[in-house]
Amino acid sequence: MDLSRAKWVLIVAFLGLNIFLLYQIIIEEGMDNPVLFGRKEEVSRLETALQQANLSLDTSLPRGGISVAYLVVMPWQPDAEDVAAMLWQGLENEEDDNDFSPDNLVIKDDPENNIRSWRFGSYELRLCKEGTFQLQHAFKGLEPEQKEEAAEEFMKRVSFLQDFVYDYIIAEQDKTVLYYRQDYGDFPLYAGYVQFYSNGEPDSKVHFYRLEPLGFGEQQREVIPPSTALWRFLEAYLETEQDVLPTAIVEFSLGYYGEEYDAERWEIPPVWRIRLLNGEVFYINAFTGYLEN
Amino acid sequence: MKERFKTILLAGLILLSLYLTYILWFGSPYLEEGVLPRYEFASFSAPPPHDALVMPAAVVLQRDGEEAETHLLRRGEAEHARVWQTAYELLRRRLPGIVGERPTEEDLILLLDDVSFELLFRFNPPLPESFLWDNGSPAEVHGITLFGSGEDYYVLLDGNEKVLYRWINWGESELINLITTIETDSSTINDYLPPRFVLQASYPDDDTEAVTTIVPPLENIEVQPENDLTNTDIEDEALTGENEATSRDEPAQENGVHNREEDGEEDGEENREENREENGEEDGEGNEDNTPPDEMLPQNGEVDEEEILPPVDQVKNWEIAVRGHIYVPTAVTATELVLTKEILPEKELVSAFFLDPAMARRIEERDGAIYFTDGKKGLRLYAGGTVEYTAPGLEIFNNRISYSAALLEAAENQSLYGGWPSGVFLERREKTAGGYRFFWRSYAEGFPLVTDESSCEMLVNDKGMPYYRRSFYIVTDKTGDSQTYAHYKEVLYQALNLHEESFPFLQATLLALEPVYRVVTVEAGARAVPAWSVHFAETGRFYLHWQTLELL
Structure with missing residues (x-):
C-alpha cells in the first residue's frame, strides 16, 4: 500500500475522531445544560x-x-436643591406654569428618623441619612403602562440618572416596581439604583441612590x-x-x-x-x- | 517535504485524540477550582505564663515582729509580681499529692489566733484551681493564704470551699525565705478598715481654719477609740457572717481607723493632741449634746438607728459600714502622668483578624474610623487608637466552655490581636450565658488607670471570640515630683460631705476606697491624675483629686 495514501487515510480518520471527541466534550460541558x-x-x-x-x-x-x-466608591453628595431642580425638569409635570425656584422649596426636618425633606410643587423629596433619596407623588394620574413610559422618559431627562440602565421589572396584580441600576466599567453596580414604585395609587414613588465610583482596588x-x-x-x-x-x-x-x-x-x-x-x-x-x- | 508535513500532522492528530479521550474519560480540568490561599502566622506577642494571666488583686502580708502593720502589695508593683511568682512556683511544685482538709470556721479561727505570719493572695477575678495543679478541676480560688501557726505552716485555699493544707517537711525554708525577703516600706503599710466604724468631726471654736480649708483638717476628724469597738464585736460579726469578717480582721482592730493612737505618724497628729487638750471641755459638751460614742456603737452587730442618729445640724458623726475587705494605704505618693493611646499597626491587625486580608473591605467612616468587614465580622479602628471587633455569627446563648479554658483562649486571642502591653492585668470577669467576658486594665506604678470603660474587653465562648475592644493607654512621661496623697480619713470625710444628701441618716456603706489614676483628656492630650476612688452603695463610684479632694 502506498504509504503516502495511508497517511492521508489516517489523517482523515483521526481528524474525524477528534471532531467527534470535541463534540462530546462540548456536550458534556454544558451546551445543553446551563449548569454543567x-x-x-x-x-x-x-x-x-x-x-x-x-x-x-x-x-x-x-x-x-x-x-x-x-470597587472603591464614595457617596454622591449633591446639593439637595439642585437635585430638586433637576427632578422638576425631568418630571414634565402639569405644574410647569409654576417656575421652580429655591424660594418655592419648603424644608422639613425629621431628626428622629434622620430624614430631611424638601417640598416643591406637589412633590416631596426626602433625603435619608445614608444618602438615599425618595421622591413622592410622581407621575400622577397616569395609567400603569403610561407610567413605564414616563419613567423611561424621566431617566433620559434627569441628567444625573443618564448613566443608569434598565435592570428588570416586577409586575404583580396591584404593584409594579421598575428597576434601573448604575453601571461602572464593564460591570453592573447594583448598589446604585432607581426604583419606580406603583402600588395602584394615582401617583408613584421613586427611590434612588447613586454612588461615585473612584476606581478599582489594587x-x-x-x-x-x-x-x-x-x-x-x-x-x-x-x-x-x-x-x-x-x-x-x-x-x-x-x-x-x-x-x-x-x-x-x-x-x-x-x-x-x-x-x-x-x-x-x-x-x-x-x-x-x-x-x- | 510534503511527506514530512503529513507525518507531523498525523502525529499531532494522534496526540490530540489521546488528550481529548482523556478529557472525555476523566472530565475536563476543573475550571472552578480555587487557588489555595497562603497564610502567614500573625501574632503580636507570646501569651504570658499561667501565673501572669490572673494576678492577685492584692498581696497582704503580716509578719511577726511588725506588730500592727499590714503591708499590701498592689498589682503593677515589681515586688507584687515577684512575690506571687515565687509563691506560685512553690505551690505548683508542692501542692500536688498533698491531701487537704476541710476545716470548720472554728478550727480556722483557732489556727489563725496564733499566727506568726500571714501572706494572703486575694484574687479578683478568681484563679482557676487547675492553674495551681493540673487536676482538671473547675473550682475557682478567691484567696490563698500562707501562714504559720504554732510550730506548723499551712496553706489555705479559699474558693468554692475552704481547703487547708498542712506544710509537712517540704519547702519550709523556701516559704520562710519568701516571707523574710519581701521588701516593705512605709508606702506598703495599709490600714484594714473594720466592718463598721464611726468617722467623727469636731469643729474648733475658732473657725478660721474651717473657713480657709476645703477639707476639715485631719486633727478635726476623730475616729472611734479602740476600746469602743471590741474584739468581741468583731468576732461576733464574723461569726454571724454579716460582713464577711474573719479572724483576719484582728490586725484591723489594732491599726484600723478607729485606733487613734496608731495614727500618730500622720501629719497633724501633734496638733490634734493639742486641740484635744484645748477643746477638752467643748468636746465633752459636744459629746453630751450628741450621742456619746459608746452608745453609738453597734452592740453585737446590732444597730439601733434612733440611738446613733445625731442631730444633722450639729457635729456630724458618720457611721460607716464596710462591705468586703478594704485596705487603704496611709502614706502613698504619686505624680501626674502623661499618657498616649496605644496605636497598633493597621496592616498587622487586619492580617490578624482576617485569615485572608484581601477578603476584608475597607470603609472610611466620617468620624475618622476605619472599618474592615468581610460580611460576617467587622474590625473598627477608631481614630483615637481604640480597636473594636465584632463577629455576631459567633454569639451563642448556652456557653459551655470552662473558666480556665476561656481564660487560656482569651490569652491566646490577646496575643494575636495586639499583644500584651506591660502593666496590663485582668481586672474583672463576667460569666454570662453567652460566654465569659473578660476585662483588662492598664496599671501604672501599682495604681489602675481608670477610664470610663475598661482598657480592654473580650467575650469568649465555645465558638470563639464574638466581641473584642481594646483601648490601652501608655505612660510616656511624668510631671513633677512625687507627692503624698491626702489621707484617706480626709478623703472619706470630704466624700461624705460632698454627697451629704445621699446619707440622710448619716450612715454610709463603703464598698471601695483606693488610690487610682483617673484618666482625664485635656487639650494637650490625656493625663493620669492621681485620685481616690470612693464607692458608696448609696452614691455609686466617684473620684476625688488626690490633693484638693475636688470631684474629678
Whole structure:
C-alpha cells in the first residue's frame, strides 16, 4: 500500500475522531445544560439540591475564573436643591406654569428618623441619612403602562440618572416596581439604583441612590465559581425561606453590590447576583461566598 | 517535504485524540477550582505564663515582729509580681499529692489566733484551681493564704470551699525565705478598715481654719477609740457572717481607723493632741449634746438607728459600714502622668483578624474610623487608637466552655490581636450565658488607670471570640515630683460631705476606697491624675483629686 495514501487515510480518520471527541466534550460541558461546569458528581448534587429547594434554573451560569478587585466608591453628595431642580425638569409635570425656584422649596426636618425633606410643587423629596433619596407623588394620574413610559422618559431627562440602565421589572396584580441600576466599567453596580414604585395609587414613588465610583482596588483575586455561589445561595435560601414555593432562577450575573453606608469612602465587593422569578434577589459575595443582603 | 508535513500532522492528530479521550474519560480540568490561599502566622506577642494571666488583686502580708502593720502589695508593683511568682512556683511544685482538709470556721479561727505570719493572695477575678495543679478541676480560688501557726505552716485555699493544707517537711525554708525577703516600706503599710466604724468631726471654736480649708483638717476628724469597738464585736460579726469578717480582721482592730493612737505618724497628729487638750471641755459638751460614742456603737452587730442618729445640724458623726475587705494605704505618693493611646499597626491587625486580608473591605467612616468587614465580622479602628471587633455569627446563648479554658483562649486571642502591653492585668470577669467576658486594665506604678470603660474587653465562648475592644493607654512621661496623697480619713470625710444628701441618716456603706489614676483628656492630650476612688452603695463610684479632694 502506498504509504503516502495511508497517511492521508489516517489523517482523515483521526481528524474525524477528534471532531467527534470535541463534540462530546462540548456536550458534556454544558451546551445543553446551563449548569454543567465541573465534575459530573458536583453537577448531579447541585441539580438535586435545586430540586429540593423547589428551584429551577432558567438561565445559563456564567463561567468563573475571573479575577477582579474591590470597587472603591464614595457617596454622591449633591446639593439637595439642585437635585430638586433637576427632578422638576425631568418630571414634565402639569405644574410647569409654576417656575421652580429655591424660594418655592419648603424644608422639613425629621431628626428622629434622620430624614430631611424638601417640598416643591406637589412633590416631596426626602433625603435619608445614608444618602438615599425618595421622591413622592410622581407621575400622577397616569395609567400603569403610561407610567413605564414616563419613567423611561424621566431617566433620559434627569441628567444625573443618564448613566443608569434598565435592570428588570416586577409586575404583580396591584404593584409594579421598575428597576434601573448604575453601571461602572464593564460591570453592573447594583448598589446604585432607581426604583419606580406603583402600588395602584394615582401617583408613584421613586427611590434612588447613586454612588461615585473612584476606581478599582489594587489587589485582584479570583472570584468564587458560580457553582460555589449557587451552593452558598441555596444554603441561605433554605435558611431564610420558611416555605419554599416553586420558583426559578432567572438571572445569575456578576456585578458589584454593597448596602448603603454613611461613610467617607468604602470598598464594594464583587457579587454574584441571583434573581428569582418571584422578585427576590440574593447577592453572594464573590470573594467570601457570604450572603450580602 | 510534503511527506514530512503529513507525518507531523498525523502525529499531532494522534496526540490530540489521546488528550481529548482523556478529557472525555476523566472530565475536563476543573475550571472552578480555587487557588489555595497562603497564610502567614500573625501574632503580636507570646501569651504570658499561667501565673501572669490572673494576678492577685492584692498581696497582704503580716509578719511577726511588725506588730500592727499590714503591708499590701498592689498589682503593677515589681515586688507584687515577684512575690506571687515565687509563691506560685512553690505551690505548683508542692501542692500536688498533698491531701487537704476541710476545716470548720472554728478550727480556722483557732489556727489563725496564733499566727506568726500571714501572706494572703486575694484574687479578683478568681484563679482557676487547675492553674495551681493540673487536676482538671473547675473550682475557682478567691484567696490563698500562707501562714504559720504554732510550730506548723499551712496553706489555705479559699474558693468554692475552704481547703487547708498542712506544710509537712517540704519547702519550709523556701516559704520562710519568701516571707523574710519581701521588701516593705512605709508606702506598703495599709490600714484594714473594720466592718463598721464611726468617722467623727469636731469643729474648733475658732473657725478660721474651717473657713480657709476645703477639707476639715485631719486633727478635726476623730475616729472611734479602740476600746469602743471590741474584739468581741468583731468576732461576733464574723461569726454571724454579716460582713464577711474573719479572724483576719484582728490586725484591723489594732491599726484600723478607729485606733487613734496608731495614727500618730500622720501629719497633724501633734496638733490634734493639742486641740484635744484645748477643746477638752467643748468636746465633752459636744459629746453630751450628741450621742456619746459608746452608745453609738453597734452592740453585737446590732444597730439601733434612733440611738446613733445625731442631730444633722450639729457635729456630724458618720457611721460607716464596710462591705468586703478594704485596705487603704496611709502614706502613698504619686505624680501626674502623661499618657498616649496605644496605636497598633493597621496592616498587622487586619492580617490578624482576617485569615485572608484581601477578603476584608475597607470603609472610611466620617468620624475618622476605619472599618474592615468581610460580611460576617467587622474590625473598627477608631481614630483615637481604640480597636473594636465584632463577629455576631459567633454569639451563642448556652456557653459551655470552662473558666480556665476561656481564660487560656482569651490569652491566646490577646496575643494575636495586639499583644500584651506591660502593666496590663485582668481586672474583672463576667460569666454570662453567652460566654465569659473578660476585662483588662492598664496599671501604672501599682495604681489602675481608670477610664470610663475598661482598657480592654473580650467575650469568649465555645465558638470563639464574638466581641473584642481594646483601648490601652501608655505612660510616656511624668510631671513633677512625687507627692503624698491626702489621707484617706480626709478623703472619706470630704466624700461624705460632698454627697451629704445621699446619707440622710448619716450612715454610709463603703464598698471601695483606693488610690487610682483617673484618666482625664485635656487639650494637650490625656493625663493620669492621681485620685481616690470612693464607692458608696448609696452614691455609686466617684473620684476625688488626690490633693484638693475636688470631684474629678
